[in-house]
Amino acid sequence: MEISKRKRYTILSILFFLPVAFIIIMLTSKENYNPLDIVRENISELPANKDSIQLKDHITVLSFWGKKPMDNSIAALNLKELVYDRNKGFKTFQVVVLLPHEAKDEAEELLKEIKSYEDLRFWHLLYTDESEIKRVFNSLRSDVQLDENLANNSVYIVDKDLKQRGRLDDRTDKEIENEKPVYGLFDYDCIQVAELKNKMAAEDMRVLFKEYRDKRKGDFAESNKRREKDIKQSNE
DSSP, X not given: OHHHHHHHHHHHHHXXXXXXXXHHHHHHHHHTOOOOEEEEOOOOOOOOOTTOOOSTTSEEEEEEEOXXXXXXXXXXXXXXXXXXXXXXXXXXXXXXXXXXXXXXXXHHHHHHHHHTTOOOTTEEEXXXXXXXXXXXXXXXXXXXXOOTTSEEEEEEEEOTTSOEEEBSOOOOHHHHHTTOOOOOBOSEETTOHHIIIIIIIIIIHHHHHHHHHHHHHTOOOOOHHHHHHHHHHHHX
């Protein structure tokens, strides 16, 4: 009888303390919440256009399809399915593709192929001069350059304040433990499904949206000094 009573008290104690432990863990995780790193500031604004599409006040995924958009069909489809479809419901989110004027027919055809009768209202094709494409691209921090057709397979996250987001330290826990050299993640390769799905869509975009939600609610405390120091050191 005494053993049975002890078991009952043990079970009741566990049932009581489990929710408390969960709340403590949630509060601790919130306290330790870190925003997505700023990897470059003062990103160049988009060229003037009739639809008034701009980076300012938007969370933008920026892409460059170049003169031959069909060559980027796989990257475009991955971007649509893994990033756009997942985030299109968030306020101020958009995908912007910068292209030269000559690519218009092919780009429109590619957009039709990836549309699949779905809402692409927040996916913009912006045609401009080659110099304007290079101006915007050169303001970004990137591990890959545009090819001779003004294209690459990467996309870039630009926040509402014209700051490029990414990771100043993209090492795995094991790499950190083994003291491997620091490397960052400044652009996301749309051909690498795991990178696009697991790092960009599932983690980095989610963290950025959470940051802006917390700012609106007044729950977000920026660690400006730490981030400014990281930016300065990463740019040296």
